[in-house]
Amino acid sequence: MDTFRGGYDHNQWKFGKNVYNAAAGYEWLRDHKSEVEWSSWIWNRLNIPKMSFITWIAMWNRVNTRDRLKRFGRISDDRCLLYNKEPETGAHLFFACDYSAECSRLLCEELGLQQQFSSLDQLAGWMKKPLVGRFKSCVIRSCFCALVYKVNPETPHDDFSGWRMLKVQGRSF
Structure with missing residues (x-):
């Protein structure tokens, strides 16, 4: 109950129409954070939701990369599986x-x-x-969201039967 004391002044609600209701109380309590600058291209209307979600996780650096899995004790080697040169971190991946x-x-x-x-x-x-045109911008942003999704090691890669597979140094994308 002490949490609400800052919202009252002499038993009078200080916010909204000076009459307490649940919506006004919730708005007062919740943490108002500024929107991150990358949210508009990730939550683009042309993106497939699972791709947006994986990209959102990647932007917060929460993808289960090998260095994170090693830190959690799940694996012993944190080297990138593709070239085995460097640790697989979010920045590397x-x-x-x-x-x-x-x-x-x-x-x-x-x-x-x-x-x-x-x-x-x-x-x-x-x-x-701002990119070229509104629709073309949406398409470009969706393509990069799909790229982040495909590069993520946790992504199942068998659900892209309609996509042209790119060959990069003997590996398929």
């Missing part, structure tokens, strides 16, 4: 790894973009800029 960097390059080339991305933060910064 999205787009420092040779495989994901090549996938990003091929996607940019296919979309006619003169851009290279070395991290998710760089991609998110680029996505907030």
Whole structure:
């Protein structure tokens, strides 16, 4: 009950129409955080929801990469499974790894973009800029959301039967 004391002044509700109701109490209690700049391209209307969700997790750096799994005691080796050079971190997986960097390059080339991305933060910064047209922007953003989804090691890759498979250094994408 002490939580509500800040919302009252001499038994009078200080917010809204000075009459307490549940909606006004909830609005007063909840934490108002600013919207992150990358939410609009992730929750794009053309995106498949599971791709948006995986990209959202990746932006918060919560993908179960091998370094996180090692930290949790689930595995003993945190090396990237593709090239076994570096630890598989979120930064490595999205787009420092040779495989994901090549996938990003091929996607940019296919979309006619003169851009290279070395991290998710760089991609998110680029996505907030206005792109060519509204629909084309949605398509480009959806393609990059799909790329993040496909590069994620937890993603089951057998559900993309309609997609053209890209060959990158002998590996399929």
